[in-house]
Amino acid sequence: MSGRMAWFKKEKTPKQPQAERRFTVPEGLWVKCPDCKEIVYKKEVLRNTNVCTKCDYHFRIGSRERLDQLFDMGRYQEFATEVAPLDPLQFVDSKSYEKRLVDYQKRTGLKDAVITCTGTIGGHPVSMAVMEYGFMGGSMGSVVGEKVTRAAEQALKDQRALIVIACSGGARMQEGALSLMQMAKISSALAQLDVAGLPFISVLTDPTTGGVTASFAMLGDLNIAEPKALIGFAGPRVIEQTIRQKLPAGFQRSEFLVEHGMLDYIVERNKMRDKLISSLRFLMPN
Amino acid sequence: MFEEDSFEEPILDLERRIEALSDTGDDPATRNQRQRLEQELREIRERIMSDLTPWQKTLLARHAKRPYTLDYIEHMIEDFVEIHGDRKFADDPAIVAGFGDFRGRPVLVLGHQKGRDTKEKIHRNFGMPRPEGYRKAMRAMNMAEKFRRPIITFIDTPGAYPGIGAEERGQAEAIAFNLREMAKLTVPVVATVTGEGGSGGALAIGVGNRVNMLEHSVYSVISPEGCAAILWRDPSKNREAAKAMRLTAQQLVGLDIVDAVIKEVSGGAHVDAAHQAEILGDVVDEQLRTLESLNGEELTAQRHERFRQLGKFTDGALSA
Numbered sequence: 001m002s003g004r005m006a007w008f009k010k011e012k013t014p015k016q017p018q019a020e021r022r023f024t025v026p027e028g029l030w031v032k033c034p035d036c037k038e039i040v041y042k043k044e045v046l047r048n049t050n051v052c053t054k055c056d057y058h059f060r061i062g063s064r065e066r067l068d069q070l071f072d073m074g075r076y077q078e079f080a081t082e083v084a085p086l087d088p089l090q091f092v093d094s095k096s097y098e099k100r101l102v103d104y105q106k107r108t109g110l111k112d113a114v115i116t117c118t119g120t121i122g123g124h125p126v127s128m129a130v131m132e133y134g135f136m137g138g139s140m141g142s143v144v145g146e147k148v149t150r151a152a153e154q155a156l157k158d159q160r161a162l163i164v165i166a167c168s169g170g171a172r173m174q175e176g177a178l179s180l181m182q183m184a185k186i187s188s189a190l191a192q193l194d195v196a197g198l199p200f201i202s203v204l205t206d207p208t209t210g211g212v213t214a215s216f217a218m219l220g221d222l223n224i225a226e227p228k229a230l231i232g233f234a235g236p237r238v239i240e241q242t243i244r245q246k247l248p249a250g251f252q253r254s255e256f257l258v259e260h261g262m263l264d265y266i267v268e269r270n271k272m273r274d275k276l277i278s279s280l281r282f283l284m285p286n
Numbered sequence: 287m288f289e290e291d292s293f294e295e296p297i298l299d300l301e302r303r304i305e306a307l308s309d310t311g312d313d314p315a316t317r318n319q320r321q322r323l324e325q326e327l328r329e330i331r332e333r334i335m336s337d338l339t340p341w342q343k344t345l346l347a348r349h350a351k352r353p354y355t356l357d358y359i360e361h362m363i364e365d366f367v368e369i370h371g372d373r374k375f376a377d378d379p380a381i382v383a384g385f386g387d388f389r390g391r392p393v394l395v396l397g398h399q400k401g402r403d404t405k406e407k408i409h410r411n412f413g414m415p416r417p418e419g420y421r422k423a424m425r426a427m428n429m430a431e432k433f434r435r436p437i438i439t440f441i442d443t444p445g446a447y448p449g450i451g452a453e454e455r456g457q458a459e460a461i462a463f464n465l466r467e468m469a470k471l472t473v474p475v476v477a478t479v480t481g482e483g484g485s486g487g488a489l490a491i492g493v494g495n496r497v498n499m500l501e502h503s504v505y506s507v508i509s510p511e512g513c514a515a516i517l518w519r520d521p522s523k524n525r526e527a528a529k530a531m532r533l534t535a536q537q538l539v540g541l542d543i544v545d546a547v548i549k550e551v552s553g554g555a556h557v558d559a560a561h562q563a564e565i566l567g568d569v570v571d572e573q574l575r576t577l578e579s580l581n582g583e584e585l586t587a588q589r590h591e592r593f594r595q596l597g598k599f600t601d602g603a604l605s606a
């Protein structure tokens with residue numbers, strides 16, 4: 001994200017369903033932390049896995065950065081790289097979906113909002129899908145559905161653990177009910193994995209809402225999250241409009257979900273890899 | 287009111303005129319006139335209902351007199367016994383479940399339930415389930431699994447309820463769990479969207495070996511109003527959103543999301559619930575007969591394949 005060219009910033013970002021703004025590390029030598037408001041040295045933040053060195057605020061990071069942090073020696077092999085979106089409904093709102101896709105593909109260098117790959121973590125074979133919030137708010141359409149399903153099938157085929165790192169505003173409206181059906185499609189693949197006794201770890205990052213939460217993200221043998229991530233079914237604004245009252249502080253944050261029994265644990269980004277290794281040691285079949 | 291919204295007016299107007307005539311006596315001239323108006327009513331119903339916009343179908347799917355799950359159960363199921371509760375927290379009246387006889391076989395039936403009058407609407411929470419509703423549904427389906435009974439579901443909800451308690455008790459987890467566990471069932475599952483198929487809250491009881499839609503029902507990832515508010519930033523663009531999302535039964539058959547479009551009685555399902563239940567029953571009965579010839583493993587595999595192939599994308603040279 002920090003390497004993004006300046007002229008891209010002038011482009012208006014089409015709005016996707018999202019709750020509250022979380023910041024990526026901006027340009028410049030120094031960074032003002034949006035949470036504790038301290039001015040911190042950017043290089044230190046980057047070295048600290050994009051986490052504020054003063055208050056542990058987790059800046060939003062891209063899918064590639066995540067992959068680099070998790071695999072043994074930072075090495076992984078991508079698959080299903082040719083799977084790319086279509087515009088099956090020929091959907092047009094203020095802009096055509098087709099045009100939107102091309103813009104996001106240029107901006108992110110990705111074909112859609114997820115990367116799938118295999119590799120090892122602490123020596124354990126893993127099939128992984130990582131969502132990219134920078135691609136249309138990480139929304140789930142046919143490509144995300146297909147690639148996450150293939151990641152599950154890859155795990156099944158090679159006896160790997162499945163890890164999916166969610167980061168998404170929910171379903172992609174521009175693909176209508178096709179995007180809705182991805183929830184059932186992925187869950188059906190997870191049913192096979194479940195029956196086969198292979199582990200699935202769901203990692204929820206900020207934000208994970210809507211149809212992504214209400215399908216694979218809540219189906220892990222372990223559901224784990226980064227601190228203070230927004231996690232929910234309905235977005236906070238929708239709830240406020242429905243019940244006509246303000247939501248309590250901390251509502252739908254990781255800590256709230258742990259309190260209500262929905263998550264196994266919260267893990268800070270720089271401890272994620274170690275915690276995954278400890279968990280895989282228990283979960284992986286001998 | 288927008289002109290597009292008042293499509294039923296000519297029908298209602300004719301119905302009022304026929305009603306008025308029946309109060310004026312029974313002489314041959316009046317009878318004659320009534321017959322003429324009734325013929326006109328049949329024709330105008332056919333004409334209007336065969337040419338509805340996606341938004342108009344949305345309105346019809348939400349029609350205040352639309353048959354709900356309990357109406358279908360009343361007309362389709364003999365000896366119905368309702369069961370309650372998720373055995374964890376509460377009973378959710380927005381989903382009804384129970385068992386009974388459907389054309390000679392014991393079945394499990396369940397579906398969303400909306401209310402008719404204000405009091406019942408509130409009791410049923412406008413057909414918007416909380417997590418307990420989905421958990422009750424899954425508990426009931428697991429019972430059908432245990433006792434090897436087919437499952438019939440009716441889908442008709444604006445969506446899962448977005449509230450504080452629902453979030454606290456795991457609305458997302460409840461829906462997700464159903465999606466995965468329904469995929470494992472080894473008994474036949476036939477799901478039918480009878481009214482509004484509102485997003486994940488609809489799909490959570492919709493992972494069927496067959497998925498049907500009534501002719502004027504809708505199924506979508508978000509309501510047209512919600513879509514308009516987010517993508518158009520203007521909730522009044524609901525007509526445009528309804529059109530863009532392709533949420534009608536006829537459009538969804540083309541995307542393989544729906545197996546069968548079930549014909550509605552002339553003028554819409556609400557005109558004659560009993561007849562509508564019979565038409566629906568015929569289709570469901572035939573589908574069950576086909577599915578009953580498969581064994582458990584085949585049923586699970588067929589359901590998996592059905593959903594596995596949903597989606598439109600390109601894979602390099604190959605398109606799916």
Ligand SMILES: [Zn+2]
Pocket residue numbers: 033034035036037038052053054055056057
């Ligand atoms: Zn800070």
